[in-house]
Amino acid sequence: MIGEKQEGLASIIGCKFKGCGHELIFNTSTKTKGLTGKMFWTNNLAAVWGQMTTGGGFNTLEESLSVLNVLVMTKQSFMHTEQIIGKWWWSVLEESMKAAGRQERQIAINKQQHHHSVPAITVIVDAGWSKRTHKHSYNALSCVGVIFGKETKKLLFIGVRNKYCAVCAKDTTKEHECFKNWTGSSSSMESDIILEGFSKAEEQHGLRYTSFIGDGDSSVHSTLRENIKVWGHAITKLECANHAVKCFRSHLENLVKDKPQYKGRNKLTEAQRKRLASAVRCAIIMRSNEVKDKKVNKVAAAKALQEDILNATLHCFGSHSKCKPEYCKTVRALQSPTNTNDSQQSDILFSSGTDSSTDTSFNSSICSAGPSNSTSQASSSLVDCCDEVSNDDPLDALLLEQQMAWEEVTSDAPEEVQLDYSLEPTVPLDQQMICDIQKIAGRLAAKANQLIGNFTTNLAEGYMHIRSKFDGGKQINRSQSGSWESCCAGAALRVNEGPEWGPTIWEKITKCTSNDTFRTVSASKNKILAQDNKRKATEEVKQQRKRRRSTPDYQQGRLDYSRYDNKGPNAVExxxxxxxxxxxxxxxxxxxxxxxxxxxxxxxxxxx
Structure with a gap:
């Protein structure tokens, strides 16, 4: 060997034969032409590609290869290659989103869903930040917002906002590609991204997003209605059932925190708060299934759901006078022919020692403890709700089992000892506590027309979960250059193209076949994922999860440290x-x- 020139993970080696003196030059890596037409060493591209898809960076690559005694490329070369791959990903992603838009448009045409002769669809929206700032700080430097088509379950739009540029922070006069595109607050990034996606919907896909499924962020809806011209007034919002129940549970937690007197037996305990949230969630599933099975119309189901939510508090505390037999085991038992205690049951809601007039007035007060719009007023507004949209998304296994175990999760006593059914609670209840809970339930009941359908933002949440793999779980600050944009684009391709996206996108970009190992590993992961989903769908696994959730450790939400000698409170200091x-x-x-x-x-x- 007469010499070697190293270029990252590729080398140009020159050698000379001793016998004939002939010189030969060969490379340790092939060259690949990307979408830009420029040639790159395949080894360098593959190394940076692998780090970008696993949440790593230059330091991770350098430390990993140093153990193998392999020299790595320079940091500048790594960052330049990372930006090039990011641009390629964005280019391929635009084509993927246009293809998904064409599918959504055709489905809308086939279903005859139009708004002023323009195909109209329902979308799922959400946003995520580059930093964990939920319920504190709210000062993330970057944000990504996504819009999914409900029918195709594919990404139609993705937008990124950045508040910081590392080059601009040092020298504003230097010529560079600046990634800073936002100067407002971090919390307002989501509304701006979703607004951009709605504004470009007709131009990019020939569609109008007339309804969207989102979480409890009301500012997004108001921003869309105010700023989308021509059809902004027609945009309706469908509430994510998971987020709605989560907020309901959070309000209950805050109520106990603000009023400690509600703690204790027969009051708003942790188990009772879980039971209330589960009761509301199961009511949403039950009424949505009635609409899906075409047993009742959407207006009637929304009205029934509103009544169920307002009655959930009384039901969970043992008062079943207003419960419906569809979901209340006590009412069904009392209505059965074998029950002989029907004549002995009274209509009094609370056994508090007061006369019937007092109990009746209290019953009226708690039923009207919600918002100013009562049940009758809210039901009249249900006619204006959006067009019926069926929910074809698979339900989470936990929610399905909650629905199957409705009576168990909403009952204070075990099945085998619950023999003496009664319409009234066995102990007096705190009337002020019930009123406070009803106020919280009333705010949720006012959204009953938006909850019918059991819609969720699971698609968008799934994207955020996948993106966390690309950005390293938000442990690294990637907002200083184009790294954050590249992570968002890679996660979007993973969602739209599936688990085997890597070899497919590599071949589209490089115009050459991916190596056998790359394809084998991707196919293996896809197979493992399919087998795991199939296993979780079996009845045996569902029953195992159900039994595990019934254990005291799971219900308490914490470990039972009494099993361990040196853990938690038993740790020896x-x-x-x-x-x-x-x-x-x-x-x-x-x-x-x-x-x-x-x-x-x-x-x-x-x-x-």
Whole structure:
């Protein structure tokens, strides 16, 4: 060998034969032409590609290869290659989103869903930030927003906002590609991204997004209605059932935190708060299934759901006078022909020792403790709700099992001991506590027309989960250059193209076949994922999960440290060693503070 020139993970080696003196030059890596037409060493592209898809960076690659005694490319070369791959990903992603838009448009035409002769669809929207700032700080430097088509379950739009550029922060006069595109607050990034996606819907896909499924962020809806011209007034919002119940549970937690007197037995305990949230969630599933099975119309189902939510508080605390037999086991048992105690049941809601007039007035007060728009007023507005949209998304296994176990999760007593059914609670209840809970339930009941359909933003949440793999779980600040954009684009391709997206996108970009190992690993992961989903769908696994959730450890939401000798409260702490004089001073102070014995008296007592 007469010489070697290294270019990252590729080398140009020159050698000379001793016999004939002929010189030969060969490369340790092939060259690949990307979408830009420029040639790149395949080894360098593959190394950076692998780090980008696993949440790593230059430091991770350098440390990993140093163990193998392999020299790596320079940091500048790594960052340049990372930006090039990111641009390629964005280019391919635009084509993928246009193809998904054409599918959504054709489905809307086939279903005859139009708004002023333009195909109209329902979309799912959400946003995620580059930093964990939920319920605190709200100062993330970057945000990504996504819009999914409900029918194709594919990404139609993705937008990124950045508040920071590392080059601009050092030298604003330097010529560079600036990624800073936002100067407002971090919390307002989501509304701006979703607004951009809605504004470009007709131009990009020939569609109008007349309804969207989102979480509890009301500012997005108002921003769309105010800023989308021509058809903004027709945009309706469908509430994510998961987020709605989560907010309901959070309000209950805050209520107990603000009013500690509601803690304790027969009050708003942790188990009771879980039971209330589960009752509401199961009611949403039940009424949505009625509409899906075409047993009732959407207006009637929304009205029934509103009544169920308002009655959930009384039901969970043992008052079943207003419960419906569809979901209440106590009412079904009392209505059965074999029950002989029907004549003995009273209509009094609370056994508090007061007369019937007092109980009746209290019943009226708690039923009207919600918002100013009562049940009758809210039901009249249900006619204006959006067009019926069926929910074809698969339900989460947990929610399905909650629905199957409705009576169990909403009952205070175990099945085998619940023999004496009664319409009234066995103990007096705190009326003020019930009223406070009803106020929280009333705010949720007002959204009943938006909850019918059991819609969720699981598609968007799934994208955020996949993106966390690309950005390293938000542990690295990727907002200083184009790294954050590249992570978002890679996750979007993974969602639209499936688990085997890697070899497919590599071949589209490089115009050459991916290696056998790359294809084998991707196919293996796809197979494992399919087998895992199939296993989770079996009845045996569902029953195992159900039994596991019924254990005390799972219900308490924490480990039972009594099983461990040296964990949690049972952990043994080693005290700090003290000198003799220091220990004597502490002993004297303790006696003076707690026993009130002076040192002289202590010494005199010791001599006796």
């Amino acid at each position: 080693v005290p700090t060693d003290l000198f003799t004089d220091k220990l004597h001073d502490l002993m004297v102070k303790y006696y003076e503070a707690h026993v009130k014995v002076t040192e002289t008296a202590y010494q005199n007592n010791g001599t006796k």
